[in-house]
Amino acid sequence: MTGVKNITACALIIGNEVLSGRTADANLNWLALRLTEKGIRLAEARVLPDVEEVIIDAVNECREKYTYVFTTGGIGPTHDDITALCIAKAFGTTLERNAEIVRLLEERIGKDKMNEARLKMADVPVGGSLIPNPVSGVPGFRIGNVFVMAGVPSIMRGMFEGIAGELEEGARMLSRSVIAFLPEGTIADGLNAIQERHPATEIGSYPFRKDGVFGCSLVTRTTDKDELDAAVEEIREMIRDLGATPVEENEIDPEDLPAG
Amino acid sequence: MTGVKNITACALIIGNEVLSGRTADANLNWLALRLTEKGIRLAEARVLPDVEEVIIDAVNECREKYTYVFTTGGIGPTHDDITALCIAKAFGTTLERNAEIVRLLEERIGKDKMNEARLKMADVPVGGSLIPNPVSGVPGFRIGNVFVMAGVPSIMRGMFEGIAGELEEGARMLSRSVIAFLPEGTIADGLNAIQERHPATEIGSYPFRKDGVFGCSLVTRTTDKDELDAAVEEIREMIRDLGATPVEENEIDPEDLPAG
Numbered sequence: 001m002t003g004v005k006n007i008t009a010c011a012l013i014i015g016n017e018v019l020s021g022r023t024a025d026a027n028l029n030w031l032a033l034r035l036t037e038k039g040i041r042l043a044e045a046r047v048l049p050d051v052e053e054v055i056i057d058a059v060n061e062c063r064e065k066y067t068y069v070f071t072t073g074g075i076g077p078t079h080d081d082i083t084a085l086c087i088a089k090a091f092g093t094t095l096e097r098n099a100e101i102v103r104l105l106e107e108r109i110g111k112d113k114m115n116e117a118r119l120k121m122a123d124v125p126v127g128g129s130l131i132p133n134p135v136s137g138v139p140g141f142r143i144g145n146v147f148v149m150a151g152v153p154s155i156m157r158g159m160f161e162g163i164a165g166e167l168e169e170g171a172r173m174l175s176r177s178v179i180a181f182l183p184e185g186t187i188a189d190g191l192n193a194i195q196e197r198h199p200a201t202e203i204g205s206y207p208f209r210k211d212g213v214f215g216c217s218l219v220t221r222t223t224d225k226d227e228l229d230a231a232v233e234e235i236r237e238m239i240r241d242l243g244a245t246p247v248e249e250n251e252i253d254p255e256d257l258p259a260g
Numbered sequence: 261m262t263g264v265k266n267i268t269a270c271a272l273i274i275g276n277e278v279l280s281g282r283t284a285d286a287n288l289n290w291l292a293l294r295l296t297e298k299g300i301r302l303a304e305a306r307v308l309p310d311v312e313e314v315i316i317d318a319v320n321e322c323r324e325k326y327t328y329v330f331t332t333g334g335i336g337p338t339h340d341d342i343t344a345l346c347i348a349k350a351f352g353t354t355l356e357r358n359a360e361i362v363r364l365l366e367e368r369i370g371k372d373k374m375n376e377a378r379l380k381m382a383d384v385p386v387g388g389s390l391i392p393n394p395v396s397g398v399p400g401f402r403i404g405n406v407f408v409m410a411g412v413p414s415i416m417r418g419m420f421e422g423i424a425g426e427l428e429e430g431a432r433m434l435s436r437s438v439i440a441f442l443p444e445g446t447i448a449d450g451l452n453a454i455q456e457r458h459p460a461t462e463i464g465s466y467p468f469r470k471d472g473v474f475g476c477s478l479v480t481r482t483t484d485k486d487e488l489d490a491a492v493e494e495i496r497e498m499i500r501d502l503g504a505t506p507v508e509e510n511e512i513d514p515e516d517l518p519a520g
Binding site for chain 2: 016017018020021022023024025031034036041042043044045046048049050054077078079080109116117118120121173175183184186187189191192195202203204205206207219221
């Protein structure tokens, strides 16, 4: 791991509708997978209400703590869309109307249909740069290490891909997953010893029950290929020593993966 | 709203596997809906890694800020299950082996199969009380205003229902949802005026596109039935004034509900 920069990120999912349960967030898992692919470690995620001081505090705390902050939600034309204003306040600046977005909006919607609410979507914090929106036109923006994206999953994804190239990448996390058809409590002591012998790896155990059989998925993650293979070999040996057959696989139905 | 206590909650979803994207969280939305039903406002949610100081800090911050804290994940027998230890440290106490859980484990697994890893699941912070687990036996626990539950969705749900009766309930949030087949930018100015006339309601606008038609779902929420009906009537009238027909409905496909 020496010499490899630790690049971290935080996701801020903004919206009362997620906290009330009305809408199930559909962005976090996608973002987590994409960041992992780029060697960026998603270190935390928060779901926040549409409350100005809560958003400002979280943005300021997280942009200090992590390499990148990604927000989703709250950038539309209605009164409950307060993300841009909160980001401006968090950076101690104000919003300014962006001529390029006004032009985009007029092109898209028609000059005669422009109103104050729609123009609000053209307001970007001073110092922000635009994030293209390949789906519905109205851009997001970046200011400092904070990327402000839409909450609509298809739009969020399009925006992320537009800025993905700007992100500094870390060492890519390598991962191997071995399934043991043994109860978690049977492998836990041996697994703990393996984790202690391989402190540079992150070994997770995710129990499941499939067709009445108990098992666990033992996931080893590290940026070092040799370390990965060495730890996995010890896990496979431990499973064999306990009288079972290790099965390696890349994916298992998440429903079968209780977090324990 | 006078006289009604504001009961709040925070959810802490604990587990590297959610942040790496390996597992999609399946607890937050369910918990949000159940809390909303009980008049408890889920004010924030965080996804945290299996890192001791991060969990301790979040628990201590959130148990001060909110009426209740619910954690999911990290209470199994393996080395990466550190939630109980973190909660003990957050409360400035230690873990003690709970005789009742030891008995449950011995009954369930067999005395001959007990080992140090399995006994770890019997460790509860001093001062904690058990949360029954109707699914797989091993209990969670409550200490102060913090409820520690499993990450496996079926087990988490069973545990929550076991303690749901202990929770202080707030005024139940009433909700009505009106669909306008109009672009969000068209209704935004009128909607803002309605929100300003009804400050005790929380009006959210969630745009969608269905079969090529733009629309938005306008959700009014408040604990006051008269306020609710008054605000909704104004929303319906606004939609009619804009030449469209308001459609009231309880549910719409979440895929069509971009958070805007």
